[in-house]
Amino acid sequence: MAVETRGRAGEVFRVFLWLGLTSFGGPVAHLGYFRHAFVVRRQWLSESAYAELVALCQFLPGPASSQVGFALGLLRAGPLGAAAAWFAFTLPSAIVLLLFAFGAAVLEGPLAERLIDSLKLVAVAIVAHAVWGMAKSLCPDRTRAGIALAAVFVAALMSGPSGQVAAIALGGVVGLRWCRESGASAPGEHLAFGVSRRAGGLALVSFAALLVALPLLASEGAGFTLIDAFYRAGALVFGGGHVVLPLLSAETVQAGVINDDAFMAGYGAAQAVPGPLFTFAAYLGALWPGLHAGVGAALALVALFAPGLLLLVGVLPFWSRFRRWTHARAFLRGVNAAVVGILALALFDPVWQSAVFTPLDFTLALAGFLLLYVWQLPAWAVVILIVLGNLLLGGAF
Numbered sequence: 001m002a003v004e005t006r007g008r009a010g011e012v013f014r015v016f017l018w019l020g021l022t023s024f025g026g027p028v029a030h031l032g033y034f035r036h037a038f039v040v041r042r043q044w045l046s047e048s049a050y051a052e053l054v055a056l057c058q059f060l061p062g063p064a065s066s067q068v069g070f071a072l073g074l075l076r077a078g079p080l081g082a083a084a085a086w087f088a089f090t091l092p093s094a095i096v097l098l099l100f101a102f103g104a105a106v107l108e109g110p111l112a113e114r115l116i117d118s119l120k121l122v123a124v125a126i127v128a129h130a131v132w133g134m135a136k137s138l139c140p141d142r143t144r145a146g147i148a149l150a151a152v153f154v155a156a157l158m159s160g161p162s163g164q165v166a167a168i169a170l171g172g173v174v175g176l177r178w179c180r181e182s183g184a185s186a187p188g189e190h191l192a193f194g195v196s197r198r199a200g201g202l203a204l205v206s207f208a209a210l211l212v213a214l215p216l217l218a219s220e221g222a223g224f225t226l227i228d229a230f231y232r233a234g235a236l237v238f239g240g241g242h243v244v245l246p247l248l249s250a251e252t253v254q255a256g257v258i259n260d261d262a263f264m265a266g267y268g269a270a271q272a273v274p275g276p277l278f279t280f281a282a283y284l285g286a287l288w289p290g291l292h293a294g295v296g297a298a299l300a301l302v303a304l305f306a307p308g309l310l311l312l313v314g315v316l317p318f319w320s321r322f323r324r325w326t327h328a329r330a331f332l333r334g335v336n337a338a339v340v341g342i343l344a345l346a347l348f349d350p351v352w353q354s355a356v357f358t359p360l361d362f363t364l365a366l367a368g369f370l371l372l373y374v375w376q377l378p379a380w381a382v383v384i385l386i387v388l389g390n391l392l393l394g395g396a397f
Contacts, residue, residue: 009080012073015042016088019069020275022383023089024116025123027276028346030065032123032130036372036379038072040133045075047137049191051336055168056319058339061237062308063244063278066090070309071316074193086309090301093275094282098297100269101286111391116272118364118390120355122383125368127347132373134340143178144337147171151341168338175334176327195316204314207307211235222290223299229255230281230303244277244304248284258287278304364389 015037023033031054038044045053057067066086073085139145151167158166214228229251237244245267252258266283273279278301285300286293322328356362368386371377377385 007076007081009073009077009084012077012081013084013088016069016073016085017091018380020089020092022274022380024119024274025126025351027063027065028343028351029123029127030276031068031343032126033379034065034068034072035130035133036126041378044072045191047134048332048336051134051138051339052332053191055332055335055339056315057312058164058168058342060308060311060315061235062311063276063305066276066278066305067308067312071193071312074195074313074316075191078194086305089275090279090305093270093273093279094297094301096273097266097269097279097283098286098293100266101283101293101297112272114391114394115387117355117361117394118387119274119383120351121361121365121390122368122386124347124351124355124365125372125382125386126379127343127351128365128369129372131340131343131347132369134343138333138336138340144175144333147174147179147334147337148341148344150174151338152345155342155345164342167342168335171334171336171338171341172331173334175337176331179333179337180326180330181333193316195313197317200314200317203310207235207310207314210306210310222288223295226285226288226291226296226299227303230285230300231307234278234304235307245280248280252284257289258284262287281305360390360393364393 019030019033019037023030035047035050039047039050053068053071054064057064057071060067066089069085069089070082074082077084135145135148139148147170151171154167154170155163157163210231214224214231217224218228219225230248233244233247233251237247249263253260253263263284266280266287269283270277270280281300281304282297285291285296285298288296288300291299356365364386367389368382371382371385372379
């Protein structure tokens with residue numbers, strides 16, 4: 001069965017701009033926000049197709065949530081939709097971090113700290129709702145529930161991106177053996193991303209060519225040096241989010257470009273803004289010597305995101321064919337179940353551990369979950385209610 005995938009780039013831009021303004025909590029929370037916006041509310045794709053897309057982006061280097069958003073924009077409105085999704089989701093936090101680089105004190109004071117704490121509690125509710133909904137749909141039997149549980153163990157024992165990749169791979173192998181369904185001749189949904197094999201091959205060649213050529217051009221000026229540093233970091237990071245920080249530190253602090261105090265101040269600000277953590281690049285690029293702050297920020301952003309997006313475009317046409325095979329569908333059933341386990345572990349660490357410290361925190365997080373699940377309020381309404389509740393009950397006024 002094919003789904004309606006054509007829309008307007010303006011529609012994509014509006015939806016992702018709102019997400020870019022409100023999606024606090026890091027990449028796992030972003031995936032929860034995306035699921036609510038595009039699977040539950042707008043029904044752009046099914047639960048299983050969304051989980052497959054998440055699994056694919058977990059395998060690739062780069063920021064997983066931004067890659068998922070880019071693919072959703074591509075699915076809905078073609079290349080312009082993909083560009084609109086990335087730009088709208090990235091722009092709000094990039095602007096805030098650029099202002100922070102100029103010394104704007106926009107995230108200071110007890111009221112701002114309480115606001116940030118409130119948004120972390122919203123992230124707990126969003127991720128919990130996503131895990132619950134995906135578990136009901138993607139782990140309907142003992143086999144797949146067992147795969148999800150095994151994924152939790154593997155990801156917990158092998159911390160970091162390697163644990164996530166190992167859990168997904170294990171889920172796929174187990175699914176290939178025990179998750180076959182007789183009489184299912186086709187996948188439930190065909191996602192037409194509109195990327196040809198030629199375009200995919202060109203994207204993969206471009207990725208490799210830039211990885212080789214940029215170090216050779218690094219001595220040609222500050223701009224090339226910056227692009228080389230951030231492109232290499234984006235190409236080597238698996239898992240996205242916080243995993244990129246050691247690589248960026250190596251390319252800036254250890255290289256003597258930015259001092260450690262400035263780096264850590266920007267990192268702290270990046271924790272407090274919505275959208276992808278990769279927009280930390282805008283702050284670092286703005287401080288890059290020899291370049292105008294705006295130019296440096298723009299170059300750093302594009303260079304850090306480009307490798308993951310090029311790889312995604314390169315893989316998508318082959319992924320569409322792969323998922324149609326009978327054995328591939330069994331593999332993907334196991335992968336989908338493993339993704340549920342990975343998200344469940346991420347709900348505990350870092351989402352829960354970074355947000356829930358008191359009985360009031362727990363109460364507000366539970367209230368957010370119930371507002372989403374039982375009353376089915378939109379995510380933006382839950383954000384407003386939880387923030388107001390925490391500000392009032394926590395004595396911020």
